[in-house]
Amino acid sequence: MVDIELVGHEYHYEIENIIKPYTGYIKDASIRSILKGNLCRAEIYEGDNLVSFKEELGNEDQKYTKQLLIRTLYQVLCEFTGVKMPWGFLTGIRPTKIVHEMFENNIPKERIKKQLLEFYDIREDKVELMIKVAEKERGILEKNKADEISIYIGIPFCPTRCLYCSFTSYAIDHREQQVEAYLEALEKEIAFGGKYSSSKTIRSIYIGGGTPTSLNEEQLERLLMLVNQHFNVKDAEEFTVEAGRPDTITKRKLELLKQYHVGRISINPQTMNEETLLRIGRKHTTEDIVKVFSWAREIGHSNINMDLIIGLPGESSRDVKNTMDKIKALEPDSITVHTMAIKRASRLRESLEEYTLTQADEIEEMISITSQGAYEMGMEPYYLYRQKNMLGNFENVGYCKPGKESVYNIEIMEEKETILALGAGAITKVVDPKTNKIERIPNVKNVEEYINRIDEMLLRKQKGLKDLDNDF
Ligand code: SF4
Structure with a gap:
């Protein structure tokens, strides 16, 4: 059992996030994190014996002092367990933000590297990855214009719920009426979004969820027509629709996507192993994936992403190798690994004792199989993020062929541009490019509530945007 005591501060969230990946390595210990004036100290006790401690002196800069507090704790945990984390004491979901900040302050690359290695204690290969991704992202972010925004539209329905899913997503079966009511409410929000964006340039549009292609052909066409009617789709640099689950895709839907100017789609196998697909509740086969992928190519979709997950229950490195070999044969334009x-709201979390989770060293091997596979397909990493409770405390990486970077993925990660988000659970983020300040305007998550309270959502958005955007 691990006891945690905070003295002189209340950074519970950050401290717990540092300790969490170490819980498997510590049997019985008491941990103290102490802030006294600017002095940061961490201690580990076994019984009454102090077995490890670190101290560092902060200064008036609260952000820096907080970092030192977390760093001292990380250092004692490393010393006590003999285990270092690949991302050092970084716990945020957007590691590249630090690099962008340093780029903006004209810090030379070599000094950035040194800082990441020595201060944050990030492993060298991860430092290289961070810098490579940040440089790629810069090429896209530098083109952001002052009056530019991106649009997100959420369709929170899927054919079934995947084992690991924590998104706002409802199994679509027997929800005919609710889906219709949802589209009606969404139509109001899209019309509002159209008005708001009429004086702006739209850089990217992303329809995600859920699985937007769970809508039937008529519903999907209605949605695409609405988007085309209210937004300047043809001039947008990118228009993506997640056609995530192959069991929702028909030839007609792929044709509709093409007809309504969708330039990028995502067909997400997660794995190319039959048994795993069953285990995670996907209700489609690998053959379905190959079939819909070739339909998409036949119909002329020339920018197709595929999402994969490593560390799925029951999978070994050999299974991941098999997945990569099959993906390579399909030649997608990008993959996201x-x-x-283990997400809090997932079925997996509820039934964790039924599964054996993959250990960190095997995840590491899987990461190298997927990154090697991506390089063999002519892809390079272009975006990167981390999540809480990831196996081995690693990362998610998007790889793409040259010129196939997803603008939306980069914008949502780096938060340098306003994203107007529509639909249940969608959170609009208004970014002030001068100060990098971000204000959020959330919609309610629950579909029923979203439908019933759509007018209130619209008022909330209108008021929020009026307060935050001088041009509106
Ligand atoms: S397809 Fe995606 S959103 Fe839908 S249930 Fe599976 S993980 Fe969740």
Whole structure:
């Protein structure tokens, strides 16, 4: 059992996030994190014996002092367990933000590297990855214009709920009426979004969820027509629709996506192993994936992403190798490789004792199989993020062929541009590019509530945008 005591501060969240990946390595210990004036100290006790401690002196800069507090704790945990984390004491979901900040302050690359290695204690290969990704992202972010925004539209329905899912998503079966009511409410929000964006340039549009292609053909066409009617789709640099689950895709839907100017789609196998697909509740086969992928190519979709997950229950490195070999044969334009995360609202979390989770060293091997596979397909990493409770405390990486970077993925990660978000659970983020300050305007998560309270959502958005955007 691990006892944690905070003295002189209340950074519970940050301290717990540092300790969490170490809980498997510590049997019985008491941990104290102490802030006294600017002095940061961490201690580990076994019984009454102090077995490890670290101290560092902060200064008036609260952010820096807080970092030192977390760093001292990380250092005692490393010393006590003999285990270092690949991302050092970084716990945030957007590691590249630190690099962008340093780029903006004109810090030379070599000094950035040194800081990441020595201060944050990040492993060298992860430092290289961070810098490579940040440089790629810069090329996209530098093109952001002052009047530019991106649009997100959420469709919170899926055919079934995957084992690991924690998104706002409802199994679509027997929800005919609710889906219709949802589209009606969404139509109001899209019309509002159209008005708001009429004086702006739209850089990217992303329809995600859930699985937007769970809508039937008529519903999908209605949605695409609405988006085309209210937004300047043709001039947007990118228009993506997640066609995530192959069991929702028909030839007609792929044709509709093409007809309504969708330039990028995502067909997400997660794995190319039959048994795993069953185990995670996907209700489709690997053959279905190959079939819909070839339909998409036949119909002319020339920018197709595929999402994969490593560390799925029951999978070994050999299974991941098999997945990569099959993906390579399909030649997608980009892949996004997620490391399995045990999310709070997932079925997996509720039934964790039924599964054996993959250990960190095997996840590491899986990461190298997928990154090697991506390089062999001519792809490079272009975006990166982390989540809480990831196996081995690793990362998610998007790889793409040259010129196939997803603008939306970069914008949502780096938060340098306003994203107007529509639908249940969608959170609009208004970014002030001068100060990098971000204000959030959330919609309610629950679909029923979203439908019933749509007018209130619209008022909330209108008021929020009026307060935050001088041009509106
Ligand atoms: S397809 Fe995605 S959103 Fe839908 S249940 Fe599976 S993980 Fe969740």
